[in-house]
Amino acid sequence: MNxxxxxxxxxxxxxxxxxxxxxxxxxxxxxxxGRSGSQEKPxxxxxxxxxxxxxxxxxxxxxxxxxxxxxxxxxxxxxxxEENNVPRLPFFFRTxxxxxxxxxxxxxxxxxxxxxxxxFKPELSDKQTIRSFFVPKLCNHCDNPPCVQVCPVxxxxxxxxxxxxxxxxxxxGCRYCIQACPYGARFLHPVTRTAEKxxxxxxxxxxxxSPACVENCPTQARIFGELKKGASPxxxxxxxHNINVLKPNLNTEPKxxxxxxxxxVS
Amino acid sequence: MEDIVQHLTPLLKEVSGYIFPNxxxxxxxxxxxxxxxxxxxxAGAFILASxxxxxxxxxxQPTYRMSLLTALAFLIVAPLPLLGHLGHPEKSYEIFLTPxxxxxxxxxxxxxxxxLMAVLLLEIWFDYxxxxxxxxxxxxxxxxxxxxxxxxxxSDVSEKAIRFDKKSVRVITIIGxxxxxxxxxxxxxxxxxxxxxxxxxxVLMPIVFLFSAIVSGIALVLxxxxxxxxxxxxxxxxxxxxxxxxxLFYVMIIDFSLETLDFIHRxxxxxxxxxxxxxLVSGKLFVSLVVIQVLIxxxxxxxxxxxxxxxxxxxxxxKLIYFVAAILVQMGIFSxxxxxxxxxxxxxxxxxxxxxxxxxxxxLEGFLVSFIILIMPIVILYILFKLLPPWDEARQQVT
Numbered sequence: 001m002n003x004x005x006x007x008x009x010x011x012x013x014x015x016x017x018x019x020x021x022x023x024x025x026x027x028x029x030x031x032x033x034g035r036s037g038s039q040e041k042p043x044x045x046x047x048x049x050x051x052x053x054x055x056x057x058x059x060x061x062x063x064x065x066x067x068x069x070x071x072x073x074x075x076x077x078x079x080x081x082e083e084n085n086v087p088r089l090p091f092f093f094r095t096x097x098x099x100x101x102x103x104x105x106x107x108x109x110x111x112x113x114x115x116x117x118x119x120f121k122p123e124l125s126d127k128q129t130i131r132s133f134f135v136p137k138l139c140n141h142c143d144n145p146p147c148v149q150v151c152p153v154x155x156x157x158x159x160x161x162x163x164x165x166x167x168x169x170x171x172x173g174c175r176y177c178i179q180a181c182p183y184g185a186r187f188l189h190p191v192t193r194t195a196e197k198x199x200x201x202x203x204x205x206x207x208x209x210s211p212a213c214v215e216n217c218p219t220q221a222r223i224f225g226e227l228k229k230g231a232s233p234x235x236x237x238x239x240x241h242n243i244n245v246l247k248p249n250l251n252t253e254p255k256x257x258x259x260x261x262x263x264x265v266s
Numbered sequence: 267m268e269d270i271v272q273h274l275t276p277l278l279k280e281v282s283g284y285i286f287p288n289x290x291x292x293x294x295x296x297x298x299x300x301x302x303x304x305x306x307x308x309a310g311a312f313i314l315a316s317x318x319x320x321x322x323x324x325x326x327q328p329t330y331r332m333s334l335l336t337a338l339a340f341l342i343v344a345p346l347p348l349l350g351h352l353g354h355p356e357k358s359y360e361i362f363l364t365p366x367x368x369x370x371x372x373x374x375x376x377x378x379x380x381x382l383m384a385v386l387l388l389e390i391w392f393d394y395x396x397x398x399x400x401x402x403x404x405x406x407x408x409x410x411x412x413x414x415x416x417x418x419x420x421s422d423v424s425e426k427a428i429r430f431d432k433k434s435v436r437v438i439t440i441i442g443x444x445x446x447x448x449x450x451x452x453x454x455x456x457x458x459x460x461x462x463x464x465x466x467x468x469v470l471m472p473i474v475f476l477f478s479a480i481v482s483g484i485a486l487v488l489x490x491x492x493x494x495x496x497x498x499x500x501x502x503x504x505x506x507x508x509x510x511x512x513x514l515f516y517v518m519i520i521d522f523s524l525e526t527l528d529f530i531h532r533x534x535x536x537x538x539x540x541x542x543x544x545x546l547v548s549g550k551l552f553v554s555l556v557v558i559q560v561l562i563x564x565x566x567x568x569x570x571x572x573x574x575x576x577x578x579x580x581x582x583x584x585k586l587i588y589f590v591a592a593i594l595v596q597m598g599i600f601s602x603x604x605x606x607x608x609x610x611x612x613x614x615x616x617x618x619x620x621x622x623x624x625x626x627x628x629x630l631e632g633f634l635v636s637f638i639i640l641i642m643p644i645v646i647l648y649i650l651f652k653l654l655p656p657w658d659e660a661r662q663q664v665t
Binding site: 087089090091092093096098108109110111112114115137146149150151152153154170171172173174175176178179180181182183184185186187188190191192193194250266 | 267270271284285288290291294351352353354357358364365366368369371372374456459460461462463611614616617618
C-alpha cells in the first residue's frame with residue numbers, strides 16, 4: 001500500500017502498465033551477467049591472436065598414445081613436473097603412468113606408485129600374469145568437457161585450438177571441476193589453492209614446440225599434433241591404428257587417442 | 267605445503283585397490299556436508315510454514331512464525347560453509363559478476379538471493395508489519411527504534427493495509443513453495459548432474475534431496491517447538507504436535523520410498539559401477555548409511571511414530587516419542603548428507619579402489635569450525651525470537 005502511495009500512481013491502467021514495464025526491465029537485468037559472462041571471452045576469435053603471431057584459430061590440438069610403445073620409464077611424468085612446476089609430491093600430477101597386470105584367473109591389478117615418476121619395479125610374485133602394459137594418463141582435453149560446464153565463474157575454458165585451460169587468477173577454488181572430471185586429471189594446487197591440470201604445455205605449443213612429456217618420451221609413445229591438418233603425424237597415427245578413447249560412454253569426446261587400448265583401462 | 271604432506275601421506279596407506287593418484291585428496295569435506303544439511307532445513311521449515319497459509323492447516327498455526335524465523339536463521343548461515351571451503355573466498359563475488367550460465371553452482375547466488383530477498387524477508391515483513399507498528403507504539407528506548415526500523419517506518423494500520431498484508435503473505439507463500447523446491451532441488455542437482463560420479467549421478471537426486479529436506483525441516487520445527495514452549499512455561503498444544511508428527515510421518519514415507527526406489531533401481535540396472543558401490547556401502551559406509559541413516563534415522567522413528575498413533579498412547583508418552591524420533595531423524599538426515607557428499611568421493615573414478623576421509627579438528631575445514639557453524643543458526647534464532655516474538659500472545663497483546 002505504502003509503496004504504491006509513494007510511487008504516486010493515479011489510475012489503475014497506468015499503474016498496471018508501469019508495473020509491467022518495471023517487471024520486464026527487472027527480468028531483463030537477469031540476462032546481463034550472461035551477456036558479460038566469462039565464457040563469452042573465448043568466443044571472440046580476435047582475442048586469440050597471441051603476441052608472437054600465433055593464431056589459435058588455425059590449430060586444433062590433440063595427442064595420440066601408443067600403449068604398445070610405452071615402457072613405463074616415467075620420463076614423461078618427471079619432465080611434466082619439471083616443466084610445469086608441479087609439486088614433487090605423490091598426490092599431484094598433470095600426467096601419470098599406470099601399470100596393468102592381468103592374471104590368468106582374470107584378476108586385474110593396477111598400480112601407479114608416485115604416478116610412475118620413479119618408473120616401475122619388476123613384479124616379483126607368483127602371480128601368473130598373462131598380460132601387462134603401461135598406460136600414460138593426462139587431461140583428455142575433451143571436446144565436450146564436463147569441467148568447463150560446471151565451473152561457476154568460467155575460470156576453466158576451452159580455447160579455440162581445443163585446449164582446456166584454467167585461469168588461476170579467476171579460479172575461486174571451489175573444486176567442482178575436480179568432481180566433474182571423470183578421469184581424475186585435475187587437482188588443487190596446494191600453494192595457489194586453484195585448480196590445476198595438463199595444458200598440453202600451452203606455453204610451448206604456441207611457440208611451435210611440443211609438450212614436455214612428448215619431447216622426453218624415449219620411445220615416441222606419445223604423438224602430439226594437429227587434428228585438422230591432413231599431413232600431421234597425429235592424423236597419420238589415427239589412420240594407422242585402431243583408436244580408442246577413455247570412457248567413451250560419457251560422451252566427453254576426448255582428444256587424447258589411445259592405440260591398442262585394453263578393455264580393462266578406464 | 268608441509269601440512270598437506272602430513273595430512274595426505276598417512277592416507278596413502280588407507281587406500282584399498284587402485285585410485286587415480288590425484289584422488290588421494292578428498293575435496294569436499296565436512297563443510298560441504300553442512301551446506302545441503304542447512305539449506306535442507308531452510309526449505310523444510312519454509313514448506314511447513316506454507317502449509318498453514320496455503321493449505322490452511324489451522325492446527326499448525328502456533329508453529330507458523332516459528333518456522334519462518336527458523337528458515338531465516340538457517341538461511342543466513344547457509345552460505346558460510348560454502349565460503350569457508352573455497353580456495354579463494356575473497357574471489358567468491360565473481361560468481362555474481364561473471365557467472366558461467368551452464369554451471370549449476372553459479373546459480374547458487376541467484377537462487378539464494380531470490381529466496382532470501384524476494385521470499386523469506388518479504389513474507390516475514392508483511393506478516394509482522396502490523397505487529398511491528400503496534401509494538402513500536404507501545405515500547406520505549408532501543409526496542410522502539412529497532413521495531414520502527416524493521417517496519418521500514420511504515421505506520422498504516424488501516425483495515426485496507428492489513429488486508430493488503432494478508433493478501434501479500436498468501437501470494438508470497440504461493441511463490442515461495444516452488445522457490446523452496448528450487449532452493450533445495452537445485453542443491454540436489456549440483457550432485458545429481460555430475461555424470462563422472464555414478465553414486466551421485468541420478469535424476470532422483472534433487473527429489474530425494476527435497477523430501478529429505480522437508481523431513482528434516484519438520485523435525486527441526488517440532489524440536490524447537492517442544493523445547494521453547496516449556497521454556498516459556500506454556501502448555502504444548504497437542505493438536506499441533508500430533509499434526510506435526512503426522513506430517514513428519516507422511517513425508518518420511520515418501521522420502522523412504524524414493525530412497526528405496528533409487529536403491530532398487532541401481533541394483534537392478536547393475537551398471538559398471540555397481541561392484542565398487544556395493545563394496546563401499548557394505549564396507550566404509552555401512553555404519554553411516556545402513557545403521558544410522560536407514561535404521562536409526564528412518565525405520566525406528568517411523569515405527570515409533572506409527573506406534574504412538576496406532577496405540578493411542580497417553581500424551582506425555584507421545585511427546586517423549588515424538589521428541590526422540592525428531593532427534594533421530596536429524597541424525598539420519600545429517601548422515602544422508604554425509605553419505606552423499608563424503609560417500610560419493612570415497613571410491614575412485616577408476617572404479618577400482620576406495621580411499622578414506624580423515625576429518626581434522628582445527629583448521630577451516632575441521633570439526634570445530636563446522637560445529638560453530640551449526641551452533642550459529644541457533645544463536646541467530648534466539649535473537650530473532652527476542653526481536654520478533656513469534657508467540658500468539660505477543661500478537662494478541664496489541665489487538
